[in-house]
Amino acid sequence: MAAAWLVARKDLAIEFRTRTAFFSALVFSVLAITIFYFAWDPSVVTPTDRAPGVLWVVLTFSALLGLQRSFALEEHDRGIDALLVSPIARESIYLGKAIGNLIFLCAIQVIAIPALALFYNMPVGRPLLVVSGIVLLAMIGIVAVGTLFSAMAVNTRLAELLLPMLSLPFFVPVLMNAAQAATHIFAGRPVAEVSHLLKILIAFDIVFVTACTLAFPFTLEE
Amino acid sequence: MSPSSSSSTVALPESKPIFDWFFALAVASVVGIFIRAIYFTPLEALQGAAQKIYYVHVPSAVGAYIAVSITALSALTYLWLRDERADRMAEASAEVGLIFTTMVLITGPLWAHRIWGAWWAWWDLRLTLTLFLWFLIIGYLILRGAIEDPAMRARYSAVLAVLAVLVIPFIHLSVYFQSAGLHPKPIVLQPEKPKLPGEMLTTFLLSMCAFSLFCLALIRARYRLGVDRDRLAILEAERGL
Numbered sequence: 001m002a003a004a005w006l007v008a009r010k011d012l013a014i015e016f017r018t019r020t021a022f023f024s025a026l027v028f029s030v031l032a033i034t035i036f037y038f039a040w041d042p043s044v045v046t047p048t049d050r051a052p053g054v055l056w057v058v059l060t061f062s063a064l065l066g067l068q069r070s071f072a073l074e075e076h077d078r079g080i081d082a083l084l085v086s087p088i089a090r091e092s093i094y095l096g097k098a099i100g101n102l103i104f105l106c107a108i109q110v111i112a113i114p115a116l117a118l119f120y121n122m123p124v125g126r127p128l129l130v131v132s133g134i135v136l137l138a139m140i141g142i143v144a145v146g147t148l149f150s151a152m153a154v155n156t157r158l159a160e161l162l163l164p165m166l167s168l169p170f171f172v173p174v175l176m177n178a179a180q181a182a183t184h185i186f187a188g189r190p191v192a193e194v195s196h197l198l199k200i201l202i203a204f205d206i207v208f209v210t211a212c213t214l215a216f217p218f219t220l221e222e
Numbered sequence: 223m224s225p226s227s228s229s230s231t232v233a234l235p236e237s238k239p240i241f242d243w244f245f246a247l248a249v250a251s252v253v254g255i256f257i258r259a260i261y262f263t264p265l266e267a268l269q270g271a272a273q274k275i276y277y278v279h280v281p282s283a284v285g286a287y288i289a290v291s292i293t294a295l296s297a298l299t300y301l302w303l304r305d306e307r308a309d310r311m312a313e314a315s316a317e318v319g320l321i322f323t324t325m326v327l328i329t330g331p332l333w334a335h336r337i338w339g340a341w342w343a344w345w346d347l348r349l350t351l352t353l354f355l356w357f358l359i360i361g362y363l364i365l366r367g368a369i370e371d372p373a374m375r376a377r378y379s380a381v382l383a384v385l386a387v388l389v390i391p392f393i394h395l396s397v398y399f400q401s402a403g404l405h406p407k408p409i410v411l412q413p414e415k416p417k418l419p420g421e422m423l424t425t426f427l428l429s430m431c432a433f434s435l436f437c438l439a440l441i442r443a444r445y446r447l448g449v450d451r452d453r454l455a456i457l458e459a460e461r462g463l
Contacts, residue, residue: 156368173392
């Protein structure tokens, strides 16, 4: 775990020094939030009704953008080889990468979710906090699967094209439950009403963090 | 491309004759079942001729399940034993699974449009699940196509197949919680006697057999193609082509 934290810190330090990926993902998110405002007729669908939908579309694609660079970063100068020869368990490399990705994506959401609330006149306060919690649960699942597929995709001929094709079917249960839960919360329903959806999200996170950690060494083996 | 790395020390099986009796039998039985279903099975009282698609739709779904289960089992076997035959089997059955799933997805909306009055119903569990299964198989085959090194291709695709097995129950559960479901409850596999009238039941069961046979014959043929392809690659490498 300590080794995993080292790998995560390394990735975040690289990101913090350049900040290119962070700003491009952030600008993408805010741009998409504003542009999607015009995708519906405001007199037919109210902004409060479409905000949850926009939230999940933007979140999914900004996550794909962020995950993309996770292992693409290592391809440059074959940094991955250095990681592999270092005395770190491969599971730790995966967990480190995943933690780095999770922090990176959460940092984007910290700005994107308030931006959404601002532009769509959403209720601030408790509902927004609960939805942020749901977003975090969804992010863990997305990052678990996405980090593994990102490691696989960089080694293929299609590279960045492959990641969405492999990941999106796996995001289906996450998005379905998280989006339904968030819609209910935004509509002012109590958390107890969506607890079964949240349980599926938590189960997904546990199963896929475990499975992907165990599967990761198979994708490196030379 | 380094085909020789795929062939550790295992001697490749001999090439088989071109004519495939098993395949011919499977094709003949599918043709036979079409004739029986169209000309020798009575019309359903409410749905009329539209119901006849049942004899293709459900057996195709069973074929898809067979093929996909073989892919999953082969992938697990590959990760465990690292036997390239398991990888070839996974590849063959995934391709056949794609064909059968596609058949289900084509015949389904055709029937649904006539009987439910809509091509597509998102909150129907089996429909949505089949669609995502189709996407998973396509992703699997695209991944295979994007990797040149045979050992890496085998490992990556096996990992993907095993994860797909894990995600299917989650998709199932997610749709289940929000679905009304338009598909009928089981008509043949139920505790009491099947509700299907005798002649229709016979056609249906024969059709199940014919399609399962066809599915296995396709997988077998595709597997043998894989063997021949790898043989050719090794021969070419030996001759320095």
